[in-house]
Each structure stands twice: as structure tokens, then as C-alpha cells.
Amino acid sequence: MKVFFNSVKGVTVGLALLAISFKANAIPFEVDITVDNSYALFYGTQTTATNFVGSDNNWPTAEQYAFDLPANNYIYVVTQSDLAVAQGFLAQFTNLLTNERFYSHDSQWQVTATGRYGFAPYDSTPASFAELNSQLALANAGTNPSAGWVATTAGNANGSAPWGNLSSIDSAARWSWYNSKKDGSDPTQGGFNHDEYLIFRINVGAQSVPEPSSILLFTLGLVGLGLARRKYKA
Numbered sequence: 166m167k168v169f170f171n172s173v174k175g176v177t178v179g180l181a182l183l184a185i186s187f188k189a190n191a192i193p194f195e196v197d198i199t200v201d202n203s204y205a206l207f208y209g210t211q212t213t214a215t216n217f218v219g220s221d222n223n224w225p226t227a228e229q230y231a232f233d234l235p236a237n238n239y240i241y242v243v244t245q246s247d248l249a250v251a252q253g254f255l256a257q258f259t260n261l262l263t264n265e266r267f268y269s270h271d272s273q274w275q276v277t278a279t280g281r282y283g284f285a286p287y288d289s290t291p292a293s294f295a296e297l298n299s300q301l302a303l304a305n306a307g308t309n310p311s312a313g314w315v316a317t318t319a320g321n322a323n324g325s326a327p328w329g330n331l332s333s334i335d336s337a338a339r340w341s342w343y344n345s346k347k348d349g350s351d352p353t354q355g356g357f358n359h360d361e362y363l364i365f366r367i368n369v370g371a372q373s374v375p376e377p378s379s380i381l382l383f384t385l386g387l388v389g390l391g392l393a394r395r396k397y398k399a
């Protein structure tokens with residue numbers, strides 16, 4: 166009986182830890198996104214973009230992607246406009262584990278301006294990763310045109326002019342951009358080079374996984390439960 170309960174305890178704790186580690190290691194996201202005028206979606210650590218998800222250069226279409234975001238990773242959205250009429254980043258990100266959704270104007274997004282118009286990394290080639298990662302280093306050091314990572318500026322919501330409605334994105338989502346003028350004006354309206362290309366980032370992995378202390382308490386609780394059952398039955 167002792168061997169039996171020991172193995173039950175082991176399996177229970179093992180399954181619990183497996184479930185926690187799965188949850189802690191990746192968050193499955195579905196994203197619906199478009200940018201006026203073009204973007205590439207990456208993710209990676211605070212210093213290094215490691216994965217390319219996709220890109221597009223046609224604002225009237227919203228693209229959908231699914232990817233597993235490792236814990237504590239950042240989502241990166243590289244954007245560049247055609248310097249005409251308007252510019253903006255519009256998206257919704259849905260956590261498929263919790264159904265929580267956030268948008269392109271969420272206050273936790275940050276943006277940085279590279280001043281490298283025409284050099285936006287838009288594919289998965291080594292040269293693109295090198296370009297992006299060199300700019301992440303400058304942004305993290307605060308030595309680029311925006312002096313590092315700054316708050317984004319939200320423009321009008323999905324459905325507004327000149328874009329109209331992107332039907333696969335909620336009407337709550339707002340077009341967002343970097344404002345190099347810092348004068349309170351809406352940087353999404355009127356063609357203008359706000360020190361493009363831009364990189365948006367958000368760190369969502371840290372907010373959706375258990376704290377180490379709660380994992381420890383949960384594990385200790387399971388071990389205690391196993392010991393209690395053993396004591397009672399033995």
C-alpha cells in the first residue's frame with residue numbers, strides 16, 4: 166500500500182508540475198492585425214527578437230496569426246508608413262487560455278523610433294534579425310531618436326476615417342503610433358515621418374503565469390496532501 170500511495174502522490178505532483186510548466190512556458194495567442202502601411206510581427210526576449218511570425222504591407226486587410234508566446238517574452242511589431250495621408254497600428258491580441266484580449270492602444274505597449282526609414286526588417290532572414298536586434302540594443306540603451314522606449318499615442322478607434330471598419334478587429338481597438346512632435350497632436354493623421362521605422366513592444370508573459378511563490382505553495386500543498394493520505398492509510 167505504501168508503494169501504491171507513493172506512486173499516486175508522485176503522479177499527482179508530477180501532473181500538477183507538468184500543467185504549471187506548460188502554462189508558465191507559453192501563452193497561446195491569436196492576433197488580428199493591420200498597419201498603415203506595413204508591419205512585421207516578431208517575439209523574443211527583452212534584448213533579442215528570436216521568432217518571426219508574419220508581415221504584410223496592405224492596410225485594408227487584417228491578417229490573423231496564432232503563436233505560443235514563451236513566458237516573459239516580448240511581442241515586437243515593426244512598422245513603417247508611406248508618409249502619406251495617415252499611419253497607424255491596429256490590432257487585437259487574444260490569450261486563448263483565458264480569452265483575455267488587449268488592443269493596439271493598451272497602455273502597456275511601448276514604442277521606439279529608429280530613424281531608419283526604408284530599413285525596416287520585414288522577414289525572417291538573418292539580416293533582418295540583425296537589423297532588428299541592433300535597434301533593440303540602441304532602444305534599450307536609450308540612444309536612438311526617441312531616447313529609448315516611450316508611451317504610444319492612441320488615435321481614433323477602428324471604423325474611423327480614413328480607414329473605415331476592419332471587420333475582424335473589435336471596434337474598441339484604436340489606431341496607435343509614435344508622436345515625434347510630442348505636442349499632443351494625433352500622429353496617425355496626416356502623412357508625416359515620426360522618425361520611422363518604429364518598433365512597438367509589450368511584455369505580457371509575466372502577467373499571465375503563476376508567481377514562483379504560488380507554484381511553491383501549490384507544490385508543498387500537494388506534497389502535504391500526499392503525506393497526509395499516506396499517514397492515514399498506512
Ligand SMILES: [Ca+2]
Nearest residue numbers: 199221223226
Ligand atoms: Ca494588412
Ligand SMILES: [Ca+2]
Nearest residue numbers: 247249251252
Ligand atoms: Ca499611409
